[in-house]
Amino acid sequence: MSLEVLSKAKVCGGWHKQYSHSSSRLNCDMRFAIFLPPNATADTPVPVLYWLSGLTCTDENFMQKAGAFAKAAELGIAIVAPDTSPRGDDVADDDGYDLGKGAGFYLNATQAPWSANYHMYDYIVDELPTLIEQHFPVTKVKSISGHSMGGHGALTIGLKNQNSYRAISAFSPITNPINCPWGQKAFTHYLGSNKELWLDYDACELLKMQASSLPILVDQGDADGFLAEQLKPENLLDAAKQSNTEITLRMQPGYDHSYYFIQSFINEHLDFHSTHLFS
């Protein structure tokens, strides 16, 4: 599979690059960004942290706003930030910011018109890592993190693929999409009205059914305007108890839902991932 380089810039001794490629799973051209730390060479490949962004984001929000490069360079970790949905003129969309482009919810849609392109689950789990491992000096060792809708993606993809990742972390994740307006709207459109089929993409339901062998770190701001209606971290803790899974949930006083919050704690998440990526 070929890649087209869209931009490159040296940063913190490493490189930030953006690429486009044709995605067979999403049936469209896709963009992603990668940060390669200074020590990443063919002789010394490095592990990868996959970062999943939230509603309305592209590959750029995390890379431009999170302030992650200095720490990732120091630790020797590559970071890959995919887009949040399929893109292009032929891809179905909606007027709302919480459905369609920019709102792929990291699942495989089964309902028309979404099912033609919206297979972000398969893209993140299989297609993108295969591409990254073919083209860049990285190992197969990886972990996963994300924000809000991307926190939901990191939790559900990590929990469903525990042999593929070393650790999961999330900022302000949608923990229980089947019980919040964002998730209910998206799942109705993408998966249909049979709510049994929604359970497979809900972190709380997954945790009730199976314990996590992966360490999980969650940070949540207590001044986040989406906290009570959309995010519900207490539901994640209740579900984790049912399978005896330990989750570190840190309620951070005064922080909102923005990238200022992510920037404030990203170094601690990178240290957490480093511990498990290099163990």
Ligand SMILES: N[C@@H](CCC(=O)N[C@@H](CSC=O)C(=O)NCC(=O)O)C(=O)O
């Ligand atoms: N436009 C919406 C909210 C959009 C928003 O807050 N998006 C967040 C993710 S929310 C959950 O997935 C985000 O990361 N935005 C991009 C950024 O760079 O901040 C509204 O107005 O309510």
